[in-house]
Amino acid sequence: MDYMLSEEEKIIIETARTIAVEKVKPIREQYDEEERFPWEIMKEFAQADLCGVYIPEEYGGFGKGIMGLVLVVEELCKIDGAIALSLAATALGTLPILTTGSEQHKKKYLPGIASGKNLAAFGLTEAGAGSDATGMTTTAVKDGDYYVLNGTKCFITNGGEAQVYTIFAKTNPARGARGISCFIIEKGTSGFDFGKKEKKMGIKASSTRELVFNNCRIHKDQLLGKEGHGLMIAQATLDNSRPGVAAQALGIAAGALDEAVEYARKRVQFGQPIASFQAIRHMLADMATEVEAARALLYASARMIDSGGEKRTSKESAMAKLFCSEAAMKVTTKAVQIFGGYGYMREYPVEKMMRDAKITTLYEGTSQIQKNEIALNLIKESAARSK
Amino acid sequence: MNIIVCIKQVPNTTNVQIDYETGRLKREGVESIINPFDEYAIEEGVRIKESGGKVTVITMGPPQAESVLREAISKGADEAVLVSDKAFGGADTLATAYTLSLAIKSIGNYHIIICGKQASDGDTGQVGPGIAEMLSIPHISYVKKIESIDDKLIKVERMMEDGYDLIESPIPVLLTVVKEINVPRIASLKGKLTAKKAVIKILDAKTIDADITKIGLNGSPTHVMKIFVPPKRTGGEKFNGTAQEAAASLVKKLVDTGII
Numbered sequence: 001m002d003y004m005l006s007e008e009e010k011i012i013i014e015t016a017r018t019i020a021v022e023k024v025k026p027i028r029e030q031y032d033e034e035e036r037f038p039w040e041i042m043k044e045f046a047q048a049d050l051c052g053v054y055i056p057e058e059y060g061g062f063g064k065g066i067m068g069l070v071l072v073v074e075e076l077c078k079i080d081g082a083i084a085l086s087l088a089a090t091a092l093g094t095l096p097i098l099t100t101g102s103e104q105h106k107k108k109y110l111p112g113i114a115s116g117k118n119l120a121a122f123g124l125t126e127a128g129a130g131s132d133a134t135g136m137t138t139t140a141v142k143d144g145d146y147y148v149l150n151g152t153k154c155f156i157t158n159g160g161e162a163q164v165y166t167i168f169a170k171t172n173p174a175r176g177a178r179g180i181s182c183f184i185i186e187k188g189t190s191g192f193d194f195g196k197k198e199k200k201m202g203i204k205a206s207s208t209r210e211l212v213f214n215n216c217r218i219h220k221d222q223l224l225g226k227e228g229h230g231l232m233i234a235q236a237t238l239d240n241s242r243p244g245v246a247a248q249a250l251g252i253a254a255g256a257l258d259e260a261v262e263y264a265r266k267r268v269q270f271g272q273p274i275a276s277f278q279a280i281r282h283m284l285a286d287m288a289t290e291v292e293a294a295r296a297l298l299y300a301s302a303r304m305i306d307s308g309g310e311k312r313t314s315k316e317s318a319m320a321k322l323f324c325s326e327a328a329m330k331v332t333t334k335a336v337q338i339f340g341g342y343g344y345m346r347e348y349p350v351e352k353m354m355r356d357a358k359i360t361t362l363y364e365g366t367s368q369i370q371k372n373e374i375a376l377n378l379i380k381e382s383a384a385r386s387k
Numbered sequence: 388m389n390i391i392v393c394i395k396q397v398p399n400t401t402n403v404q405i406d407y408e409t410g411r412l413k414r415e416g417v418e419s420i421i422n423p424f425d426e427y428a429i430e431e432g433v434r435i436k437e438s439g440g441k442v443t444v445i446t447m448g449p450p451q452a453e454s455v456l457r458e459a460i461s462k463g464a465d466e467a468v469l470v471s472d473k474a475f476g477g478a479d480t481l482a483t484a485y486t487l488s489l490a491i492k493s494i495g496n497y498h499i500i501i502c503g504k505q506a507s508d509g510d511t512g513q514v515g516p517g518i519a520e521m522l523s524i525p526h527i528s529y530v531k532k533i534e535s536i537d538d539k540l541i542k543v544e545r546m547m548e549d550g551y552d553l554i555e556s557p558i559p560v561l562l563t564v565v566k567e568i569n570v571p572r573i574a575s576l577k578g579k580l581t582a583k584k585a586v587i588k589i590l591d592a593k594t595i596d597a598d599i600t601k602i603g604l605n606g607s608p609t610h611v612m613k614i615f616v617p618p619k620r621t622g623g624e625k626f627n628g629t630a631q632e633a634a635a636s637l638v639k640k641l642v643d644t645g646i647i
Contacts, residue, residue: 011579018573049576062576 046116077251093120159209180230191216202355424503477604484517
């Protein structure tokens, strides 16, 4: 399908594709098996300018917005959904600085991230605060020109590997949702340490760790936006970042579809390629239609975000993430089905794709949370019309 | 440090088709790419220049050869020169080396010239050293590592079958490089945009003041007498049986064929 991509967007796809095929494909199984963080590949991403694709040019990026990020992540995830996550999760950690940071924050942090020298991470989730972020117990208590942080964040992608962390903590627990603030904290800050490294079902080449704050003193200049605005910053960030997860899901699905079609053409049973059987053909047709519909919704949402304006894009972002991630599960499951017994073996790529796909229906809000977001916006829009 | 990198566009195929009438390679209808060995030359040039200087890529070929020059720019080269003229057509390695040497003279002010060790289509490996001879500068072929370099002297490792030679040379010098020297980078987003906008300088026979008897087909003393695909080697003959029987059969065969 023709999505009227610009010349620059085509260059982005071509570059990401080259790196995915030449650099990522030969090592993807090994990194999954060894649960190794892909620093070597991150250097390739950096050298090719992929790390800063969404960061404005004045801060050293390529200035191609969320659409640029979506194209890079999709293309990389066709080959491997875990290695590309280091780049996508950095975008998630960087977006609060991009949307809310002061000029000093931007000048200080964005060039290092755009060049690929530094990775970033986003610290919202806690053991008791998943879908309900207001349940967090990490606190930031003001002490003169400083805030003192205490608490533990969990399941943090890029934890331990990233240099820059955007962390949410309660500055006024009595105010609930309005008592949360957002801070930029650098690795190496005294009182900031890393805890348990998670063992996961998929995305094994990605680091998922606890962040531990123990009387960690942060200068007030590291506060993002205003005190008490943390949850709003988190929501605005997720509006922009969910297309990134959607792109990861779409890429994994598209990669699984490619593998399934190729396998179906080559695998012979009952004296003919299995692609000649209607049962297989119909599965492939369903998969391709899911992938294309997911792509159309995602690109439209990304373009809407990049076109700016005051309008919030919570509903569209949630729709893209919901549809793409659910499509990824359906498509990868069918891909394994088409491969039959071989699909269940680690020797073939679709087993990993199915494992990697599952996370996309969970993080940055489960599919059910996306539905809540969509429905809430439908009701709000209807109420606004009937005023 | 000013570096000139000579590159060649070659057909993107390992199965080169041959025109049996003319004895030349068929290039029509095949996508052209940078000669894979020249990718290492570009990368090495760009690495040297990263501590200051400029990389100019140069190729001789038809107007379409512009695309490989743009690709070289996307991988970090600064300027590109296309040496192109109908009169250059049909050049062998001697005429090509002559033409490129004149073009390099007209660019001037260079410290190092880098070429790939050979082209994947012709496989001669003669043009690089030929250019050096015509420019009356030293050349070192099969370079696998640059040990040190300054504006007067270069020290390199030259790959040999049984190890390597450590060679020192004054500058200017021409190097031909082997694939062991580096891992070429993938073109960056910004590099590709720069390449799209780059202005390619074109030099024709007149501009470089070429002697028409030394360029193109006229300047090429190489005449291809015959071109053929070598016959496939077939498997040898195996003598079965006990050691004694096999030895007897082998000796009989050697005697019958007149080898002994």
